[in-house]
Amino acid sequence: MSRFSNRKTEKIMNQLINYLSWSEQRSKLFYTCPKQYGYRFIESWEGWLPTATKSAQDAYYHNCLVSDLRLVTGNIVHDRCGRVLKRLVGGITSDPATEIAIAEADFDNFLSNSAKLPLTALGSKRKKLIAHLIGKVVPPTLIASERASIPVMMEQFFALPEIALFAAHPELMLREFIEAEIGPPTNELGVPARLVTDCVYQQDDITWVLDWKTGRPHESHRDKGVVYDAYVRARLKLPPKSQLKIRFYYLKTGETADFEFAHEERQEALWRIGEDFFLLQQKSLDPVVNIAPLSSFPARVDTHCFNCTHRLICPEFKAAGFGVHTAASPNIWAIDARVQINLADEQKEIAS
Numbered sequence: 001m002s003r004f005s006n007r008k009t010e011k012i013m014n015q016l017i018n019y020l021s022w023s024e025q026r027s028k029l030f031y032t033c034p035k036q037y038g039y040r041f042i043e044s045w046e047g048w049l050p051t052a053t054k055s056a057q058d059a060y061y062h063n064c065l066v067s068d069l070r071l072v073t074g075n076i077v078h079d080r081c082g083r084v085l086k087r088l089v090g091g092i093t094s095d096p097a098t099e100i101a102i103a104e105a106d107f108d109n110f111l112s113n114s115a116k117l118p119l120t121a122l123g124s125k126r127k128k129l130i131a132h133l134i135g136k137v138v139p140p141t142l143i144a145s146e147r148a149s150i151p152v153m154m155e156q157f158f159a160l161p162e163i164a165l166f167a168a169h170p171e172l173m174l175r176e177f178i179e180a181e182i183g184p185p186t187n188e189l190g191v192p193a194r195l196v197t198d199c200v201y202q203q204d205d206i207t208w209v210l211d212w213k214t215g216r217p218h219e220s221h222r223d224k225g226v227v228y229d230a231y232v233r234a235r236l237k238l239p240p241k242s243q244l245k246i247r248f249y250y251l252k253t254g255e256t257a258d259f260e261f262a263h264e265e266r267q268e269a270l271w272r273i274g275e276d277f278f279l280l281q282q283k284s285l286d287p288v289v290n291i292a293p294l295s296s297f298p299a300r301v302d303t304h305c306f307n308c309t310h311r312l313i314c315p316e317f318k319a320a321g322f323g324v325h326t327a328a329s330p331n332i333w334a335i336d337a338r339v340q341i342n343l344a345d346e347q348k349e350i351a352s
């Protein structure tokens with residue numbers, strides 16, 4: 001460990017620590033645009049403090065923006081499912097109609113609060129749609145379809161065979177894995193990783209990892225499954241030959257995907273995430289704490305920028321010619337053919 005690391009470690013005693021870690025999201029962001037990774041996971045750190053630098057506060061507020069309404073729906077559904085399971089562990093069943101009504105109210109509240117919340121009121125729990133910040137209209141058809149997907153997904157969840165099983169045998173569930181983050185300093189496998197498990201239970205000598213998906217099946221989910229396999233095994237100290245199965249439930253479509261991994265596949269996945277982690281670690285000034293100047297993360301401007309909530313503060317994005325100012329529309333910058341941003345409003349919000 002470097003001298004810097006020791007000094008930093010002393011300084012951060014009793015504070016939150018920005019551990020350097022691997023996660024699917026971190027790795028994906030780093031490969032898509034290193035600068036976005038820098039904004040999201042390093043520059044924004046402690047940006048919630050009034051004493052933080054303006055740059056940290058800006059990065060933090062923009063972390064709290066949401067680029068896609070579907071992410072909001074997914075979070076709400078996950079949150080409700082987690083609460084239902086936590087109650088079930090205590091032997092308390094939930095009424096599906098009530099849970100659906102709460103989830104729908106959460107969605108409505110998010111939309112109305114999002115429109116009004118100023119940038120400075122944002123926090124990790126109080127998020128805002130970037131569309132509301134930049135004055136872009138969220139299509140009513142998207143709002144209607146997302147709201148309509150909530151009862152569909154919640155009903156799917158309540159109809160899962162495991163929910164009836166847990167109602168009869170709540171002791172099968174491992175409470176510490178319900179809607180829970182396995183995060184650093186978890187490094188049983190040599191790579192500190194962060195992942196969130198929805199539910200883990202054990203029955204007849206088989207460990208099951210369940211995951212609710214609010215999107216559609218994708219081939220990358222197999223990669224995700226093998227990482228769950230490796231870390232849940234390590235956390236539970238399961239014997240190498242013990243059986244572990246992964247089941248993904250796609251709540252929107254009613255599809256299911258089951259995975260079981262061989263030792264070699266697990267080792268290969270660990271090698272892959274070890275490589276990813278090594279790249280992130282090379283960028284950090286410290287091998288344990290994630291710290292580096294934003295300038296060491298190059299910007300990669302491309303169409304993915306339109307999913308990046310930091311585009312409002314990213315100089316490279318604005319400098320790359322995406323913004324075209326026209327005399328006919330002095331406040332409107334055509335960011336590209338698909339997106340228009342009222343830059344004046346945007347900057348007013350950022351400054352407020």
Ligand code: SF4
Nearest residue numbers: 033299305308311314
């Ligand atoms: S706007 Fe584009 S270039 Fe800038 S940080 Fe985001 S993804 Fe990277």
